[in-house]
Amino acid sequence: MRKWWMLNVTVVVLLTLLLSGCAGFSSSEEEKSSNEEVSSLNLALESDIPDLNQTKSTDGTSFTILNNVLEGLYRLDKDNKPQPAMAESVDISEDALTYTFHLREGIKWSNGEPVTAADFKYAWLKTLDPDTASEYAFIIAQFVKGAAEYNAGEADESAVAVDAPDDKTLVVTLNQPTPFFLDLTTFVTYFPLNQKFVEEVGYDKYALTADSILYNGPYVLTSYDQGTGVSLEKNKEYWDRENVAVDKVNLDVIKEASTALNLYDSGKLDKVYLQSSDVNSYKDKEGYGTETMFRTYFTQVNLQEKPFDNEKIRQAFQLAFDPKILTDTILNNGSLPGTGVVPSGISGNSSSTYREIAGDIFTPDPAKAKELLEEGIKESGELPPIELLASDDSVSKDTATFLQSEFKKNLGVDVSIVTKPFSGRLEAMREGDFMIAVNRWGADYNDPMTFIYEWFGQPASASRGYFEDSKYQELVLAAQKETDVDKRIDLFIEAEKILIDKGIVGPLYFDGRAFMINPKVKGLELPPGGSLELKYVTIEK
The missing domain is CATH 3.90.76.10 (Dipeptide-binding Protein; Domain 1)
Structure with missing residues (x-):
């Protein structure tokens, strides 16, 4: 969605900009005169690039690139x-x-x-x-x-x-x-x-x-490496090329937020996202801002892996962490505590957003979590060693560490963390090779269906933990046909409650980002859907 896109996949893009002023001349831009400066931006992606085949791509990083080279x-x-x-x-x-x-x-x-x-x-x-x-x-x-x-x-x-x-x-x-x-x-x-x-x-x-x-979009790729990044150049065949201001763009994979911040402090980057520990030091400086996106982070369990084939144990791990602690003390970047699957801001009816109508569907309860765990163990036996899968970017690793601490404090359970590159995590989940994972989904379009539909379908998806529920299927099918807006929202709410009540997902947070940006860079506001749009970016001289 978009763009209202997500990232599944969800997806998230960390952008950093290098304003290079007189960066050289573009041989492909025939309309540039020999004495005219070529505008150039250097950006960064927080993850590797899984797949640029548009018929198979599922992630926000790939979508961001494809959105700018295709149309x-x-x-x-x-x-x-x-x-x-x-x-x-x-x-x-x-x-x-x-x-x-x-x-x-x-x-x-x-x-x-x-x-x-x-x-x-x-x-x-x-x-x-x-x-x-x-x-x-x-x-x-x-x-x-x-x-x-x-x-x-x-x-x-x-x-x-x-x-x-x-x-x-x-x-x-x-x-x-x-x-x-x-x-x-x-x-x-x-x-x-x-x-x-x-x-x-x-x-x-x-x-x-x-x-x-x-390519048929504003840009073409001049280089591409899945692990290190891409270079883009203005497409001379693009129908609206005269309204594309920036000539060249480099997107390098930079997974560590601290590395990006160091580059920003040394004057080499013009936009950088801040970790929670850095927000207070920068929030009063010129160029500080926050962005909110239509993207939800959540825990996803695998129903075919013990102990998460037991509903009470799923519920225990879902209720054992407090999203507000995560957003206020760990992230501290404008993200909001997760209260459901559909994030804040997604359309509802003519007067209210979906989240305003649905309210808080998820509320943490550590005491109840402990009780459910004990009951679940009686039903299914002692817990096996539990692994938590997460991507290897800074935000995902911080989130996984928080969950590890909460599970130990509130459940008395030791959980080990397994980190993989973003594409590796996606592949592991597609193959069902996980027990519990830190996952995310961004909107493909501005409607609750873009989130609710993710757990719909047969056969059940491995990346969605093999969840399959006949009542859930009925609700989604009914919502697809319902033309009354309020009745449609009621169907979504009932479906969302099934995901929560059965312990399928544990809402973590609705994604927000704090950043610093060079005021000369204009038009780089990230859309709520999270997919970067380069066509409208300009640089003041």
Whole structure:
């Protein structure tokens, strides 16, 4: 969502900026005169880059890069409203089920070939293809008519209601009215793919290197290494290139917040996120600010791993920590204590946000946690050694250490911490290779469904702990069809309570960040969805 995106995946991007002034000249920018300065930014990602194949990507780090080198039918503007991008306009039928997109003239891929309606159809069908096994196929399948059936292998691709009658026209029919569908078209999974290019490179090799991707967004990649980062350069074929101000961008992987802060203090970085221990020292200085995002951090248990196959033990570990201690004393960065799965700010009805309507669904209770643990042990036997999985960035490691301390203090249980690079943690969870993990999810679009849907579906997802519940399934399906806003919210609340009551997730916090930024850098405000938008960044001279 976006952009209202998350990060699953959720996702989080740590941005740091280096204002390099007269950084040299861009050979690819033919419109630059020989005496004109080339603007350049150096940014940092807090995690490695899992996957730039848009049909399979699930994480916020990859989404951030893809959002700037590719573009969909619509693009979110500075106010996070969808505006025409590859599409010049759209006609929506009276029943709000059929969208006819009209592509603009002059849109090209970075190799000069035109972007066509067939490129969108090919990309969407490739994502939905059961052989692709895309975890994000759902974001198309749950909305586009016939897409779920094709994705499940119950119909062929002709069942998918996406048609490209000519190069400039794309017709899409939905299952039900979806007021945020234009927002969805700004999301990475809805971006186009050039079939000829993909097949020439080979799908299994597509997006493994900078030259094995074809670009239609504001930037192109000039270098790409999964573990160290990427370099971007303004795309000379982009239709709106005159409104892209920054010529070059480098995004380097910097996992430790302390390293970034040292670079900031030495004058080499123009934006840096602060650890809690540094906030009080910087909060009164020029350039200090905070950002809030539509992203929730939570504990995720694996129901197929003992002892978390026992509901009382799951509940014990869920209730044994106090999110307010974490946000106030460990993070201290504007994050809010987790009171449910859906974060603060997500839309509800015309007058209130979802969280305002739903209230606090989760409340910690260490005393109750201890009782439940004892009861659970009587039912299932003594606890095995317990491992807590977390990513190896500073925030995730601090969160894991906090949980380790809370479990020892409130449950008397020793828990060991296992850290992996972000992509490694994702892979471990996809394979079900975890007991309990620090996880997160960011909004793909501004609606509660983007969070509630994560625990929906059959077969049950390993990364969601193999949770499967018939009542939960019924509630999500009902919410998909419900057109009454208030009734729909009630369905979401009931579903959210199932996740909490059964101990499936333990809300940690709604993500916020404290930062320092050079005032010369403008337009770098991180959208609530958490996906960086470089197109609108400018640098004052």
